[in-house]
Amino acid sequence: MLSADGIEVHFGAVRAVDGVSLEVGDGEIVGLVGPNGSGKTTFLNAVCGVVPARGRLEVAGHPVRLGAPRAAARAGIGRVFQAPQTFEALSCIENVLLASADPRARGLLGATVLRPLMWSREQRRWLEAHEALALVGLEGATATPAHMLTYGERRLLDVARAIVSAPRVLLLDEPSAGLNDSETAALGDLLTRVHEEREVPILVIEHKIDFLDRLCDRVVVLDVGRVIASGPPDEVWRDERVMSAYLGATRAEG
Numbered sequence: 001m002l003s004a005d006g007i008e009v010h011f012g013a014v015r016a017v018d019g020v021s022l023e024v025g026d027g028e029i030v031g032l033v034g035p036n037g038s039g040k041t042t043f044l045n046a047v048c049g050v051v052p053a054r055g056r057l058e059v060a061g062h063p064v065r066l067g068a069p070r071a072a073a074r075a076g077i078g079r080v081f082q083a084p085q086t087f088e089a090l091s092c093i094e095n096v097l098l099a100s101a102d103p104r105a106r107g108l109l110g111a112t113v114l115r116p117l118m119w120s121r122e123q124r125r126w127l128e129a130h131e132a133l134a135l136v137g138l139e140g141a142t143a144t145p146a147h148m149l150t151y152g153e154r155r156l157l158d159v160a161r162a163i164v165s166a167p168r169v170l171l172l173d174e175p176s177a178g179l180n181d182s183e184t185a186a187l188g189d190l191l192t193r194v195h196e197e198r199e200v201p202i203l204v205i206e207h208k209i210d211f212l213d214r215l216c217d218r219v220v221v222l223d224v225g226r227v228i229a230s231g232p233p234d235e236v237w238r239d240e241r242v243m244s245a246y247l248g249a250t251r252a253e254g
Helices: 040-048 069-075 092-098 107-111 115-135 151-163 181-197 209-215 240-246
Strands: 002-011 014-024 029-033 054-059 077-080 169-173 202-205 218-223 226-231
Touching: 002 040, 014 029, 014 040, 014 202, 014 226, 029 040, 029 181, 029 209, 040 069, 040 077, 040 169, 040 202, 069 077, 077 151, 092 115, 092 151, 115 151, 115 181, 151 169, 151 181, 181 202, 181 209, 218 240, 226 240
Parallel strands: 029 202, 029 218, 077 169, 169 202
Antiparallel strands: 002 014, 002 054, 218 226
8 A cells, every 4th residue: 555665864964764665555554663763753754745755655556746745645644643733722523623624615615606515525524523533432522622631532532633534544653652551552452443444554653562563464673764674573573683773772763
C-alpha cells in the first residue's frame, strides 16, 4: 500500500534521512524503530509532506508528491503525532468532525442549490464521527470538551480523528508515550482492531519492545538515517547491527 523509495531529508550538511526505502503492504502492521536521532520522526514527516524531501513515494500504486501535505492527505495518508493534536476547547465529536470537513459544498451555492446534498453529507459525517469515537472507546464522551479528558483519552481521540477520514495507510509516532502498562496494552488492542475492522495498514514508531512484539508483523530499524535491519520482530532483536545501534545510543531524536 505504502512504498517509499530512496527518501532523503537534509538539513544543511546533516543527512537526517539518508536514502530510506520502506514498504507497508496491505494487511500489515510495521514497526519503525531506532535509537534517538536515527531519523524516525523525520521520515514520517517526509512521507506526510511536512518537510522537504527527495525520493519516490507511492500509495496504492499512485505517486505522491513529496513536500506537499495536501497531496499526502489526498493520497490517504493519515497521521497521529507524538503529542496530542486535539482542540481542547472543543468537544470530542467536534474534534473528530473537524478532521472530516468537506470543503466541496460551501458558501452560497452550497446553502441554496446544493442544500440537500450538503445535508446528506453532514448526516454521514456525524454518523462516521460517532462510529470513530465508538471504535476507540469514547462513545460516552461525545459532548465532553477535550481538556477534560485524561492524557490517555486524548491519545485515543487523536486516533479517532485520524481514522474518521478513512485513510489508506495510518502512521503513528510513539502513540504509547506517556501511557502506563494497562493503557499501552489497551492501545495495542485498539490498533489491532482498527487495522482489522477498517482494513488499514499501519506504520508505527515505538520504543516499547513488548508492544511491538504483540502488534507488528515486521519491524524496520533505522540508525543514522539509514535502514540497518528489517524483518519479523524476534529476528530483528537478535541482529548484531541492531544491538550495536542501541548500545549506549545518546543522540537526540531527529
